[in-house]
Amino acid sequence: MKQQFPRLLVLVFGAFLLFQFFMPHEKSEWLYEYLLDWIIIIGIFALAIGIWSLIRVHVDKIKNKKIGWQYSYVTLAGLVGFIVFGFTIRNGAEWGWYFPFVLSVVGMFLMIIQAMASRAKVAMFAGLAGVFALTALLIGIFDKAFSFHFATSEGLQAYMFVHSFDFILIPIFATMFSLLAFFIASAAYRAFRARSIMATLLLLSAIIVMLRFNPYLEPVFGSYISQTSSWLMNVPNLAAQRAIVMGVGLGIVATGLKVILGIERKYMG
Amino acid sequence: MGNIGPIIVLALIAAGLVWLLLRALKGQEVDRRVIFAFILVSVAAPLLMPVTFKAKPTPIVRALFDAIDELPEGSRVLLSFDFDPPMSPEVQPMADVITRHVLAKKHQAICMTLWATGQAQFNITMNDVIKTDFPNLVEGVDWVNMGYKAGNEGVLNVIRTDFKKMFPTDANSIPFDSIPILRGVRSCGDFDLIISLGGGRPGLKEWVLFVGDPTGVPIGAGVAAVVAPQLYPYYPRQLVGLLGGVKGASEYESHFRDNYEQYRDMPTPAMVMMGPQTVAHIVIMAFIVIGNVLFFLARRKEGQS
Numbered sequence: 001m002k003q004q005f006p007r008l009l010v011l012v013f014g015a016f017l018l019f020q021f022f023m024p025h026e027k028s029e030w031l032y033e034y035l036l037d038w039i040i041i042i043g044i045f046a047l048a049i050g051i052w053s054l055i056r057v058h059v060d061k062i063k064n065k066k067i068g069w070q071y072s073y074v075t076l077a078g079l080v081g082f083i084v085f086g087f088t089i090r091n092g093a094e095w096g097w098y099f100p101f102v103l104s105v106v107g108m109f110l111m112i113i114q115a116m117a118s119r120a121k122v123a124m125f126a127g128l129a130g131v132f133a134l135t136a137l138l139i140g141i142f143d144k145a146f147s148f149h150f151a152t153s154e155g156l157q158a159y160m161f162v163h164s165f166d167f168i169l170i171p172i173f174a175t176m177f178s179l180l181a182f183f184i185a186s187a188a189y190r191a192f193r194a195r196s197i198m199a200t201l202l203l204l205s206a207i208i209v210m211l212r213f214n215p216y217l218e219p220v221f222g223s224y225i226s227q228t229s230s231w232l233m234n235v236p237n238l239a240a241q242r243a244i245v246m247g248v249g250l251g252i253v254a255t256g257l258k259v260i261l262g263i264e265r266k267y268m269g
Numbered sequence: 270m271g272n273i274g275p276i277i278v279l280a281l282i283a284a285g286l287v288w289l290l291l292r293a294l295k296g297q298e299v300d301r302r303v304i305f306a307f308i309l310v311s312v313a314a315p316l317l318m319p320v321t322f323k324a325k326p327t328p329i330v331r332a333l334f335d336a337i338d339e340l341p342e343g344s345r346v347l348l349s350f351d352f353d354p355p356m357s358p359e360v361q362p363m364a365d366v367i368t369r370h371v372l373a374k375k376h377q378a379i380c381m382t383l384w385a386t387g388q389a390q391f392n393i394t395m396n397d398v399i400k401t402d403f404p405n406l407v408e409g410v411d412w413v414n415m416g417y418k419a420g421n422e423g424v425l426n427v428i429r430t431d432f433k434k435m436f437p438t439d440a441n442s443i444p445f446d447s448i449p450i451l452r453g454v455r456s457c458g459d460f461d462l463i464i465s466l467g468g469g470r471p472g473l474k475e476w477v478l479f480v481g482d483p484t485g486v487p488i489g490a491g492v493a494a495v496v497a498p499q500l501y502p503y504y505p506r507q508l509v510g511l512l513g514g515v516k517g518a519s520e521y522e523s524h525f526r527d528n529y530e531q532y533r534d535m536p537t538p539a540m541v542m543m544g545p546q547t548v549a550h551i552v553i554m555a556f557i558v559i560g561n562v563l564f565f566l567a568r569r570k571e572g573q574s
Contacts, residue, residue, distance in 0.1 A: 040420035165389045173354035185308045189556040193564040210550045213516050215322035242502045
């Protein structure tokens with residue numbers, strides 16, 4: 001029964017959604033939209049499960065002192081810090097007890113994590129978490145320098161949230177992404193070698209496409225490079241991409257049918 | 270005279286590459302750290318001493334520009350900010366210049382996002398473009414921020430037939446029916462153009478599959494360079510135009526500036542970024558040549574022995 005019921009659900013809903021596409025009836029559309037609401041709700045639950053999973057993974061890392069376990073504290077502190085920044089707004093020009101409040105909330109969370117990860121002194125960490133929680137609560141109640149907001153637009157105007165996003169998150173991600181330039185250059189030097197006819201063709205194509213992006217060389221080559229590059233992108237590249245897209249589409253149909261018919265059952269774990 | 274700095278740096282990079290090539294002809298490999306140093310200089314120097322070039326728009330970029338330009342005044346354009354900080358250096362300049370173009374043409378901009386991080390990215394456009402260049406435009410009348418909705422393709426499937434169901438309020442919690450710009454909007458079919466800005470999932474592909482094809486509303490896009498080749502197949506039947514990476518963004522900025530005199534002095538981050546990208550590409554190509562020189566020399570030696 002534990003196996004058959006989920007398979008039955010998949011069969012019914014899968015078959016319905018498959019045939020619904022070809023039934024433009026009002027009721028069928030209504031049912032379809034109703035099911036889409038479910039998807040969104042399930043997605044939101046998945047977010048909560050994702051956060052819980054993140055906590056569990058890092059608690060496990062700290063508990064077993066796995067490589068880089070110290071960074072788990074940074075990850076978890078960042079998680080809570082960003083949530084606090086998103087829900088709190090400074091009311092005037094003064095910060096008041098805002099930062100002690102944020103530190104208290106982060107401290108409370110980290111003490112709870114420590115209590116979960118510890119094999120001893122659990123009560124001590126739980127007690128410290130309580131002290132931090134009480135401090136945060138008292139500051140939250142009595143300090144009027146900041147207040148809590150739960151609407152999207154207000155959170156996005158929060159000074160700490162906006163500045164953390166603009167001046168921490170964006171530069172961090174941009175840095176990580178831009179590091180690729182160094183590795184690509186090193187890899188291109190080592191791997192892009194004309195070992196065979198196919199490798200030579202790939203090499204030449206890559207150079208022509210890179211030359212297209214180069215305004216310095218336009219006066220030298222005129223429009224030849226641009227035209228050749230456009231041909232490479234619009235003919236061989238497009239043909240290959242279309243083949244891939246169609247292949248993937250057929251693969252999706254085959255996998256979908258296998259799931260609906262109960263042949264593919266790996267999704268049940 | 271102002272270009273003397275970049276010329277000196279380029280000359281130094283060129284001299285260094287020639288020296289490495291001469292070393293390669295003697296069979297000496299290039300150390301990884303030397304490659305890293307060359308990339309550092311070739312990226313940093315054009316950033317510190319910016320040189321911009323006038324970029325001629327390719328047909329696919331021009332097609333998107335024309336699609337916005339040829340719409341009658343007051344058309345409804347839906348802009349979806351589906352990207353995050355890693356894509357921001359490439360996609361944010363596109364978002365800014367396209368938003369500027371849409372509002373300069375006096376179209377109505379309806380902004381939304383399918384990515385949680387897209388909301389903050391929109392805020393950057395709102396502060397740097399809408400509130401700076403168009404201070405007289407009124408939120409809710411000339412433009413609106415519908416905010417983020419979770420649900421990926423699910424959201425698209427719903428707004429295809431019922432926009433209000435997914436967005437009962439805008440990001441400021443103002444009810445849908447109280448927003449003047451949304452009067453007459455029932456579904457995505459009521460927009461004149463949809464522009465997806467991003468490069469991940471959900472993104473352009475989902476917009477085409479779930480909204481563009483079923484409703485017939487034209488879709489344009491600006492995407493990160495890494496995914497652009499995968500999206501070319503959708504042009505021109507399912508896409509009116511596509512900007513791919515910094516190159517696409519710089520072409521659009523250049524073309525927009527040429528056509529709109531009043532924005533001649535606007536910031537052009539993509540055109541500035543083309544400098545480092547261009548020099549880095551030349552350096553990478555030079556290293557590929559050096560690598561192949563070493564490879565053929567080694568093969569000849571093997572053949573002789």
